Amino acid sequence: xxxxxxxxxxxxxxxxxxxxxxxxxxxxxxxxxxxxxxxxxxxxxxxxxxxxxxxxxxxxxxxxxxxxxxxxxxxxxxxxxxxxxxxxxxxxxxxxxxxxxxxxxxxxxxxxxxxxxxxxxxxxxxxxxx
Amino acid sequence: xxxxxxxxxxxxxxxxxxxxxxxxxxxxxxxxxxxxxxxxxxxxxxxxxxxxxxxxxxxxxxxxxxxxxxxxxxxxxxxxxxxxxxxxxxxxxxxxxxxxxxxxxxxxxxxxxxxxxxxxxxxxxxxxxxxxxxxxxxxxxxxxxxxxxxxxxxxxxxxxxxxxxxxxxxxxxxxxxxxxxxxxxxxxxxxxxxxxxxxxxxxxxxxxxxxxxxxxxxxxxxxxxxxxxxxxxxxxxxxxxxxxxxxxxxxxxxxxxxxxxxxxxxxxxxxxxxxxxxxxxxxxxxxxxxxxxxxxxxxxxxxxxxxxxxxxxxxxxxxxxxxxxxxxxxxxxxxxxxxxxxxxxxxxxxxxxxxxxxxxxxxxxxxxxxxxxxxxxxxxxxxxxxxxxxxxxxxxxxxxxxxxxxxxxxxxxxxxxxxxxxxxxxxxxxxxxxxxxxxxxxxxxxxxxxxxxxxxxxxxxx
Numbered sequence: 001x002x003x004x005x006x007x008x009x010x011x012x013x014x015x016x017x018x019x020x021x022x023x024x025x026x027x028x029x030x031x032x033x034x035x036x037x038x039x040x041x042x043x044x045x046x047x048x049x050x051x052x053x054x055x056x057x058x059x060x061x062x063x064x065x066x067x068x069x070x071x072x073x074x075x076x077x078x079x080x081x082x083x084x085x086x087x088x089x090x091x092x093x094x095x096x097x098x099x100x101x102x103x104x105x106x107x108x109x110x111x112x113x114x115x116x117x118x119x120x121x122x123x124x125x126x127x128x129x130x
Numbered sequence: 131x132x133x134x135x136x137x138x139x140x141x142x143x144x145x146x147x148x149x150x151x152x153x154x155x156x157x158x159x160x161x162x163x164x165x166x167x168x169x170x171x172x173x174x175x176x177x178x179x180x181x182x183x184x185x186x187x188x189x190x191x192x193x194x195x196x197x198x199x200x201x202x203x204x205x206x207x208x209x210x211x212x213x214x215x216x217x218x219x220x221x222x223x224x225x226x227x228x229x230x231x232x233x234x235x236x237x238x239x240x241x242x243x244x245x246x247x248x249x250x251x252x253x254x255x256x257x258x259x260x261x262x263x264x265x266x267x268x269x270x271x272x273x274x275x276x277x278x279x280x281x282x283x284x285x286x287x288x289x290x291x292x293x294x295x296x297x298x299x300x301x302x303x304x305x306x307x308x309x310x311x312x313x314x315x316x317x318x319x320x321x322x323x324x325x326x327x328x329x330x331x332x333x334x335x336x337x338x339x340x341x342x343x344x345x346x347x348x349x350x351x352x353x354x355x356x357x358x359x360x361x362x363x364x365x366x367x368x369x370x371x372x373x374x375x376x377x378x379x380x381x382x383x384x385x386x387x388x389x390x391x392x393x394x395x396x397x398x399x400x401x402x403x404x405x406x407x408x409x410x411x412x413x414x415x416x417x418x419x420x421x422x423x424x425x426x427x428x429x430x431x432x433x434x435x436x437x438x439x440x441x442x443x444x445x446x447x448x449x450x451x452x453x454x455x456x457x458x459x460x461x462x463x464x465x466x467x468x469x470x471x472x473x474x475x476x477x478x479x480x481x482x483x484x485x486x487x488x489x490x491x492x493x494x495x496x497x498x499x500x501x502x503x504x505x506x507x508x509x510x511x512x513x514x515x516x517x518x519x520x521x522x523x524x525x526x527x528x529x530x531x532x533x534x535x536x537x538x539x540x541x542x543x544x545x546x547x548x549x550x551x552x553x554x555x556x557x558x559x560x561x562x563x564x565x566x567x568x569x570x571x572x573x574x575x576x577x578x579x580x581x582x583x584x585x586x587x588x589x590x591x592x
Contacts, residue, residue: 035358035398039407042272042575048405050398052359076510086411086424088440089401093408101499104573105176106458108499108530110507118358120509 025127033126034060036118041095043103044079045114047121050091057090063126069094072124073117094121140325142318142342142375146170146217147349149177149194155349155372156200160207162388165374167321168208170217171314171347172197178311179455179571181221182255182286192223193230193308201306202234208305209243215306216296216317222255222286224248224310228590231306235592244592247299249309251585254287254452254578261582268452268576277576283457285571289578290451292417293339294330295585296320302589311453315343315416318375326379337421337443338381340414344421345385345403345438346373352385352403354393359402366392371434382439384431395434417451417580420444450583454574459496460539462567463530464546465503467559474519476554477502477527483553484529487545493538501528526559532570539567 030036030049033056038047049064051057066083073081079097086093100114101107111117143165145156149172160168172194185192197219208215220227228246235244254261258281261268268277268287277284288311297320299307309317319339322328328335345352353373354364371391377383385395404423408414411423420443427440468476481500488498501507503526506514531542543565550557 035402037356037358037402037406041407041409042573044272046405046408048402048408050401050405052398072512074511076512084408084411086405088424088426089404089428091401091405093405093411095409101497102572105570106461106532106572108461108463108497108532110501110503110528116508120512123509123512 025129027125027127029122030064030124030126031119031122033128034122036121038114038116038118040100040103040112040114043098043100045096045099045117047094047096047117048091049094049121050089054090057087059126059128060092061085064092064124066094068124069096069121072121073099076120138379140167140321140377141165142167142169142321142346142377144169144318144346144349144373144375146172147347147351148172148174149196151349153196153200157204158388158391159372159374160204160211160213162371162391165213166325168204168213168215169317169321169346170197170215170219171317172217172219173221173311175453175573176455176571178222178288178453179285181223182455185222190223190226193221193227194219197227198230198234201231202238205235205238205240205244209240214300214304214321216309216320217307218309218312218314218317220248220308220310222253222288222310224250224308228308231308232590232592241592244306245304246590246592247296247302247304247307248588248590249291249295249299249307249312249585250588251295251583252288252291252311254289254583255284258284258287261578266578266582268454268578271575271577277454277574280456280574285455285457287452287454289583290417290453291583291585292316293320293323294418295587297323298587299589300324302587304589313416314347315340316418318343318346319418322377325377331445333419333443333445334441335381335443336419338383338438338441339377340416340419340421340443341404341423341426341438341441342375342377342383344414345400346375348403348406349373350393351406352400353387353395354399357394357399357402359396359398364394368392381441382437385436385438387434395436397428397430397436400428400436400438415447417446419446448580449577450580452576452578454576455571456574458570458572459532459534460536460567461530461532461570462539462543462565463528464543464565465526465528465559466546466549466557467524467526468554469556469558470521470523472520473522473525473556474502474505476556477525479554480527480549480557481529484545484549488531488542491541493541495531495533495538495542497532499530502526503528536567543567
């Protein structure tokens with residue numbers, strides 16, 4: 001697996017992520033640390049977030065909280081976010097309620113089945129120490 | 131077959147991940163190497179209502195029609211190699227489907243060589259009033275509303291049956307088992323129960339078979355398709371190999387594919403499929419057991435071979451899930467494409483104009499959804515925050531409306547085209563003509579006491 005290509009924080013350090021927002025770590029997008037697949041159950045989208053390497057998993061557990069994900073998807077979902085842990089697969093499962101304009105056949109959205117909420121989550125920035 | 135796992139493994143090939151999946155896949159699965167079973171999943175949540183509608187027009191229909199020419203193509207191979215089939219292609223008319231397959235088999239001179247098992251008992255449409263009268267409210271699992279709220283609009287109602295009626299059909303000597311609404315996972319679990327004689331309370335084994343079923347129920351989505359990791363280097367997707375479960379009696383299994391096929395079987399790809407459409411991973415509930423996905427162990431056991439072990443399960447619940455389809459209303463989606471310069475701003479302006487006209491006409495909608503394809507249709511505000519909106523070469527305005535009544539939706543479809551001449555400039559992409567109002571058939575998930583459903587197995591001997 002390729003080494004994560006880090007993006008420097010560019011003056012955005014302290015935006016409230018990671019260790020209390022005061023760390024001098026580097027911010028990277030989740031796409032450098034994880035992969036994901038998403039799908040639907042009615043009006044709920046699920047996103048399975050999987051660490052690209054087992055050693056990244058604790059960072060996901062710590063930083064990619066349900067509250068953080070709810071903020072990330074603000075304006076895109078109307079319900080709450082639930083998170084489940086699968087340490088055996090180095091994965092987290094998120095349920096995004098009210099994500100699909102009613103879901104299934106009712107939905108008017110292009111992504112009526114929540115297929116690309118996966119990569120939308122991978123835009124989230126987390127903090128890694130160097 | 132992996133030599134170290136002994137001869138008592140059973141190979142179950144996934145041939146269709148949904149109705150509409152690759153037509154070549156089942157043929158390649160039965161001809162590309164040794165398999166014992168071919169499993170095909172045809173039924174998505176609202177498929178049953180479409181089939182119900184077809185059956186109401188012609189009582190001989192109501193099943194996945196594509197299944198018949200497919201069987202015609204592969205039946206000689208199945209007979210020659212002794213491969214059995216489990217498929218929920220029967221929809222709302224498994225008997226009709228079986229008759230059509232039997233007819234195809236006779237045409238292939240397979241008379242006397244084919245026994246078709248038919249699983250029914252899932253169809254509840256004619257029993258709804260009786261169930262409601264007896265206090266089974268069939269409340270919507272998402273909204274909590276009782277089914278009586280939409281009773282007069284119900285189009286189909288089916289209980290999800292599990293693996294056991296399919297096992298019964300296999301024990302009865304069926305070569306092809308055609309079912310109605312049997313769970314996707316049950317179609318894979320059943321051959322394992324049958325081959326290994328697993329007891330009905332062997333919860334860990336049943337859970338393992340359920341995980342195997344979940345892994346291959348979406349076809350190539352576990353063998354390199356739709357896989358994000360390293361996607362550009364996944365080889366030869368044009369010839370992607372569909373997955374095969376190579377199951378052992380102790381509940382461990384490998385996910386493999388035929389040699390010489392494209393795609394990739396990796397821990398990353400299998401993991402993506404395991405979390406697909408996942409709820410609470412510790413409680414994956416089926417009619418057969420509760421599987422705990424937090425106990426699954428995965429290991430790369432060779433090239434294009436992932437070993438799955440450690441699966442734990444718990445007793446099944448006393449409920450069955452019921453899938454009800456009901457008439458909801460109407461919708462339509464219209465699109466127009468705007469070109470540079472200011473493509474995004476033009477599309478935004480067109481959206482404002484259109485919405486004002488709909489409002490001025492006094493049209494009432496339950497929802498109006500606007501997306502700007504090329505800017506925000508997939509990732510919403512997350513995408514807009516970083517996209518070069520001013521320089522986008524083109525943007526598709528995509529606007530959808532939904533209403534209980536057909537009239538406002540019908541009128542909406544006539545308000546798109548005028549924008550070509552009386553709205554913002556540099557617009558194209560309307561060759562498809564006026565959008566058509568579509569009926570919305572919606573999905574109503576519910577639970578029902580297991581004792582209310584009596585699965586039935588019968589046979590058609592060709």
